[in-house]
Amino acid sequence: MEPGSLALTLTWDGKQIVAAEVVSTRPAVARALSGLPAARVLELIPRLFGLCPRAQEAAARLSLAAARGEQAASSAAAPALAVALEAIGEHLWWLLLDWPPLAGQRARQSEFLGWRQRLKRVADQAEAAALGGELAAWLGSERSPALDDDAAVAAGVLLPMLSAAEWAAHIGAESFAELPTFAGQPAETGVLARRAGDAAVAGLLAAGHRLQARLVARYADLRWLAQGLADRQRLVTWLDSTTLGDGCGLACVETARGTLLHQIQLDGDRIGRYVIVAPTEWNFHPQGSFVREIDARPAATRAKAVMAARRLVLSLDPCVACELRIRDA
Amino acid sequence: MCLALPCRIVELRPGDQALVDVAGVSREISLALVDDVALGDYVIVHVGYALTRLDPEEAEKTLALFAELGDGSWSEADVAGA
Numbered sequence: 001m002e003p004g005s006l007a008l009t010l011t012w013d014g015k016q017i018v019a020a021e022v023v024s025t026r027p028a029v030a031r032a033l034s035g036l037p038a039a040r041v042l043e044l045i046p047r048l049f050g051l052c053p054r055a056q057e058a059a060a061r062l063s064l065a066a067a068r069g070e071q072a073a074s075s076a077a078a079p080a081l082a083v084a085l086e087a088i089g090e091h092l093w094w095l096l097l098d099w100p101p102l103a104g105q106r107a108r109q110s111e112f113l114g115w116r117q118r119l120k121r122v123a124d125q126a127e128a129a130a131l132g133g134e135l136a137a138w139l140g141s142e143r144s145p146a147l148d149d150d151a152a153v154a155a156g157v158l159l160p161m162l163s164a165a166e167w168a169a170h171i172g173a174e175s176f177a178e179l180p181t182f183a184g185q186p187a188e189t190g191v192l193a194r195r196a197g198d199a200a201v202a203g204l205l206a207a208g209h210r211l212q213a214r215l216v217a218r219y220a221d222l223r224w225l226a227q228g229l230a231d232r233q234r235l236v237t238w239l240d241s242t243t244l245g246d247g248c249g250l251a252c253v254e255t256a257r258g259t260l261l262h263q264i265q266l267d268g269d270r271i272g273r274y275v276i277v278a279p280t281e282w283n284f285h286p287q288g289s290f291v292r293e294i295d296a297r298p299a300a301t302r303a304k305a306v307m308a309a310r311r312l313v314l315s316l317d318p319c320v321a322c323e324l325r326i327r328d329a
Numbered sequence: 330m331c332l333a334l335p336c337r338i339v340e341l342r343p344g345d346q347a348l349v350d351v352a353g354v355s356r357e358i359s360l361a362l363v364d365d366v367a368l369g370d371y372v373i374v375h376v377g378y379a380l381t382r383l384d385p386e387e388a389e390k391t392l393a394l395f396a397e398l399g400d401g402s403w404s405e406a407d408v409a410g411a
Contacts, residue, residue: 029332032398047391048398050333050373050380098376109361116362319331321376 005321006284008313012305013329016298020291022284026320030177030276038064038269051319052090054082055255059262059276062241066164066249067264080235081128083253084225088135089119090256091191091222098314099215102307103145125232132229139226144219152208153293157185158193159259159282164242164250171250171263177275179285186285189258190317191217195224210293214315221256247272255279257317283316290316302326334395335371335388349374 006026011019029048033041045060046053058079065071096112115135122128159182162170170182181187192210195201195217204213228234238254247266252259258279265273283289294312299305305326313322336349336358345360349372356374360366363379371388372379383391 027332029398044394047394048333049331050375051331053333097378113362 005323006280006318007323007325008284008290008309009325009327010294010305010309011327011329012299012302015300016296017294017305017308018296018329020294022286022288022291024178024281024284026280028177030274033271033274036271038067038264038266038271041264041271041274052086052255052257052260054079054086055253055260056262056276058083058239059251059253059260060264062239062251062253063249063262063264066241066243066251067247067266068249069243080232080239081122081125081229083238083255084228084235085119085122085128087254087256088222088225088229089116091218091225092116094218094256094314094317095222099145102311102314103147129230132226135226135229136223139219139223142219144216147212147215149209149211151211151293151297153210154208155205156289156292157182157187158196159187159189161194161254161259162252164240164252167252167261168242168244168250171261171275171277177277178281180277180281181285186288187282188289188316189279189282190214191221191256191258193258194254195220210289211311211315257319258282278319280318280320284318331375332395333373333391335383335391336374337388338366338368338370338372341366341368347379349379 007023009021009023010017033044036044042057042060042064046057049056061079092112092115096108096115098107100107118131118134122131187193192201192205192214196205198217198220201213201217201220204210204216224234239251241249241251244250244263248264250261250263252261254260259277259282260279261275261277263273263275264271285291290312294309297305297308299308306324309324309326313324336351336356338347339350339355340348341360342348342357346357347360347366348355349358351374358372358374359378360372361378363372363382366372366379366382369385371383371385373381373383
């Protein structure tokens with residue numbers, strides 16, 4: 001397999017998927033930042049990450065400021081808008097480019113391009129509010145695609161939205177960045193966790209239709225973000241940071257895919273230890289939502305097994321490529 | 330975490346497609362989301378699409394950064410997943 005991707009190996013017995021294994025070879029980028037001057041990290045982080053550079057940058061700034069014991073709360077508004085615009089772009093990518101081909105439709109490329117250009121042009125609060133209005137109108141005219149999600153899967157733990165101070169108690173073990181758990185269990189982050197309180201999402205969730213619930217949750221998240229473009233107070237709830245004692249800072253930032261955590265331990269003015277926990281680590285944990293939901297899923301043919309897996313992967317929206325293998329039982 | 334490793338455009342193809350070089354392996358990607366891409370330019374790729382175009386100078390800086398942070402082997406290979 002290629003380094004940097006997720007290898008998903010499913011065992012299929014001709015009737016259902018009987019086992020699933022996740023192997024990650026993602027490089028420990030954060031570890032490579034140890035020893036660098038702290039100021040340089042702020043320049044490096046947005047260059048390192050392709051998909052959510054604004055969220056990564058905001059998390060780096062907030063955690064560094066917290067590690068230095070600086071008050072960063074007053075400056076959270078500007079990154080909050082950038083983080084929200086980035087998340088909207090990621091959701092639209094998912095809905096217009098990623099999802100249609102799996103539902104037997106063409107990708108809606110020109111619509112996506114139109115939104116992408118509008119998102120890029122937002123320069124101030126008034127433009128953000130105007131775009132929020134357009135987005136809300138578009139969402140009102142969109143019909144959430146129906147999905148033949150007949151599988152009912154048992155409830156799994158959804159990651160709550162915690163403050164940075166609350167997070168502090170949960171990050172400890174050396175392996176947390178690669179294998180994060182919440183209260184000792186793998187947990188799911190992302191649109192489902194964030195919008196589990198939405199009435200339509202909660203109903204689907206209670207019935208065990210988690211694929212459909214995530215789809216509805218993604219629209220709910222976009223509606224929330226569209227309203228947030230006109231209400232900065234709402235958006236700043238997506239960013240938080242706290243000082244964890246001497247020279248240590250923790251930041252949590254919400255992204256389209258879920259909660260992103262950065263923790264910096266300073267060693268003088270250099271990085272002593274840098275920990276980044278990305279949403280994909282939660283959802284593709286070896287005992288996480290992907291494995292739990294694909295295991296025992298009925299599939300009459302190999303093609304159906306592949307399609308079930310691809311839909312679930314997309315539903316959980318990893319930020320890296322996945323290599324899928326089906327093995328006969 | 331998707332790493333933003335610059336990929337060089339080695340061939341332009343009809344229908345807004347292009348070939349990029351990823352650690353010696355060619356991959357076809359779509360240029361539909363980026364403007365004015367020329368042969369030899371660098372782009373950042375995600376699931377079959379070029380996400381952003383980089384100036385050569387900017388690309389060199391980023392490549393140097395990846396070389397500095399890793400031994401180069403994982404960072405180049407990771408672009409397939411980026």
